[in-house]
Amino acid sequence: MKLNEDQLTLQKWVHDFAADVVRPAGEEWDEKEEFPYPIVEQAKEIGLYSWEFMAEAMMNDPTGLSMPIAIEELFWGDAGIGMAIMGSGLAAAGIASSATPEQMMEWVPQCYEDEKGNLALGAFCASEPDAGSDVGGYRTSAKYDEAKDEWVLNGTKAWITNGGISNIHVVVAVIDPELGSKGHASFVVPPNTKGLSQGQKYKKHGIRASHTAEVVLDDVRVPGRCLLGGKEKLDERLARVRRGEKGNSQAAMQTFEATRPAVGAQALGVARAAFEYSLQYAKEREAFGRPIIMNQSIAFMLADMATEIEASRNLIWRAAWLGKNKGFVNAEGSMAKLKAGRTATWVTERAIQILGGYGYTREYPVERWHRDAKIHDIFEGTEQIQQLVISRAISGLRIE
Ligand SMILES: Cc1cc2nc3c(=O)[nH]c(=O)nc-3n(C[C@H](O)[C@H](O)[C@H](O)COP(=O)(O)OP(=O)(O)OC[C@H]3O[C@@H](n4cnc5c(N)ncnc54)[C@H](O)[C@@H]3O)c2cc1C
Incomplete structure (x- = not known):
């Protein structure tokens, strides 16, 4: 699919922030296990951490793709920091799903900024x-x-x-x-x-x-x-x-359903980071006198990783488009999240394999990305809950 000019601009804007600010900080904040306030402040300064950005990305793009595009780039930078920047969005979505227009105007901005203009969560x-x-x-x-x-x-x-x-x-x-x-x-x-x-x-x-x-x-x-x-x-x-x-049904409980393509996009960002890193490594690392990518077993692993990532992105974008244009993405949203979560867990594990001993150490980021990937099989509906949703949709039966 060809992205339009606005989408390409958005993608580059978030990618640049992810590459310049988020990725270099990933290891430090993972080690500290603390909320990365200085990085979120920087995201606020450029307008990425703001309710205006969320509203613009969610409401003004008729294709529904802006949010998954932005999230993929951010989580490509780092998933822990990405989550710190995107976490307030779940509260905003929980409000938006049930609130009156007056309540939305009162509470959603306060998820990002207090009355003095300071960072809020x-x-x-x-x-x-x-x-x-x-x-x-x-x-x-x-x-x-x-x-x-x-x-x-x-x-x-x-x-x-x-x-x-x-x-x-x-x-x-x-x-x-x-x-x-x-x-x-x-x-x-x-x-x-x-x-x-x-x-x-x-x-x-x-x-x-x-x-x-x-x-x-x-x-x-x-x-x-x-x-x-x-x-x-x-x-x-x-x-x-x-x-x-x-x-x-209570509307806020449907929040998780509506946000599943976005969670899939988080997983996709992590998977892509690990794929790109291990591809580059495989071209540079030599064993038995040649780059390891020259072994089919490594090259085919990378081919499978690329294919799974592409399949995940297609499911995510389709679910996001359907959510925007048809308003109901129950099964498709679950398929996108299920596939992307599994892909991220699998791709990051393969990336460790490709990096060998280095991949298993904290000197290289792939072991962190592997740890980060797993959450996407768990939160906002586990793998099994997605399977439950999909099996009910395809069978028309109340599978328990
Ligand atoms: C880092 C992190 C951040 C989170 N953030 C939030 C947040 O901001 N807000 C929030 O409300 N929650 C949040 N959660 C909670 C998350 O959504 C839940 O952990 C998740 O929904 C699973 O619930 P559980 O942990 O109770 O597992 P359980 O429901 O106890 O499930 C345990 C296992 O049993 C399986 N299982 C359960 N029921 C069935 C069934 N009917 N059929 C087949 N298998 C089944 C599950 O798939 C899983 O494998 C977060 C969790 C984590 C780890």
């Missing part, structure tokens, strides 16, 4: 210690205090990107436990709200520059206007669910 808090894939098993509760027009949130959220260090936390909570995931609603917890705190910060296998932590909600009181979509709409939706009407 957003977190989307859905998963819980006892329920990740099984969204119907969430326990975090939201109770309405009518006298004060306030909602009271209690519970613990697990593995939350930017959890506890964010200005805006978007929290999915249970209103009616009888209704499973359809009995949920989403709330914005504004900055400095009492009762919200960070629990344990996780030490991770990969994407270690990205902050991942528990979020504890202990009698967190938020004003009625923090319920995304508003109370009237919530009451109407719950009444329809209780009458047994089909559809009526």
